[in-house]
Amino acid sequence: MKYSALSLLRNALTGNRNWKPVWRDMSPREEYDVVIVGGGGHGLSTAHYLAKVHGITNVAVIEKGYVGSGNVGRNTTIIRSNYMMPGNTPFYEWSLKLWEGLEQDINYNAMVSQRGVLNLCHSDAQRDAFARRGNAMRMSGVDAELLDQDQVRAMVPYLDFDGARFPIRGGLLQPRGGTVRHDAVAWGYARAADSRGVDICQNCEVTGIRVEAGRAVGVETTKGFVRAKKVALAAAGNSSRVAAMAGLRLPIETHVLQAFVSEAIKPLIDTVITFGAGHFYISQSDKGGLVFGGDLDGYNSYAQRGSLPLVEHVMEEGMALMPMLGRLRVVRSWGGVMDMSMDGSPIIDRTPIDGLYLNAGWCYGGFKATPASGWCFAHTIARDEPHELNAAFRLDRFATGHLIDEKGQGPTPNLH
């Protein structure tokens, strides 16, 4: 069913009894052209663009849990393209452009809201760094505005501007950044892929990758062997485990990142604000809760829950930025496990095994990349070569020295 004002009206007048499930719940068939391992945002968007852009519809997405149970439902819903490094900027800008047209493309309301992303700076040196970043963005055709303290004050007057430790000197604003309803992204892509014939197989875990004569020929699953001409891995958080099934070792560590939501309050924050003196970002959902997050817990973790010292740290950062937060109650916190790559940038590439493709290493920037990641991965799978936009996200860049280290941290995954 195509969603429209008319379909809403028709269903409202018939008591909302005629809505149908928006995708078919499938068990995998014996053989496909492409099997995608992982039914998160990136796997589902890959399936959608494989079907829509490349006409490859004999595709299965195999998901060990249910659609939306992983990181696509565990992030803080922020989209932006304020990247500086060659290789990153055009990719993330393409992602933002795809977000801008997403709802028409997939006929699904994902509540894409370009409310702006404001990065705060707290020192002259940081302002200089922001000027450089903003200039790099504008030279690549990305919107960026350097704001002074008065301009920031006019936008978000409730911050602690004159605190002795972290006075706010200004900010870098990307007006086209914003937020998107993350669950709707998963559901919308699932529905769009399904409508073109893609099989979405939930509660089906991949337990092995079968390789014959240097070529991937299918996957073992909890529902039997599935033969495939091409196998595509999109299981960020667990990429090392999945790739190990094919004997690959990756430049990735798995870490947990926590996020929080407060009780719902009246409209307060109409943009996305990031604290520049620590790692803290906050926005307000349309339901009214303040959604915020901070840094990794710091040590390897496959547990989808975080530790209490980090909870305290994030709350302290929030209080330093916005003292009024102290009067609010936090109603929920949760954790997601991330592929932290060795240079802080992702991998979308072929692998040394023919017919096996890898989409991994998203650190905690995977959500904003969902459309372009799927778009580029679909291209890489269909054409058997990377698109210009993901050409820098190579698996072998750690050996060739072409690292993309946006933060300049070196091979320390817990600091990216």
Add this chain to the structure above:
Amino acid sequence: MRITCPHCGERSVDEFTTIGSAEPVRPESSTDPAHWVDYVYVRTNPAGQHREWFHHVSGCRAWIEVTRDTRTHAIVGVRTASAVRSA
């Protein structure tokens, strides 16, 4: 998570910092770049028991090797760095 430091006893994890896996072995005598790429960048990243370096930075400042389950955070062993070296 609480770590039992061999010198200081059981302490909260926020007294420690970590630099990650203790498993890569520095290929001292190798001149093959592939060995060094493997040492610097590639990780086994197990879901299960994992040996890692922690620094008791707010305590005795010793480096210790902690063996921990990355799924449950259960700690099964702690050794000082000097004990690791002489083992």
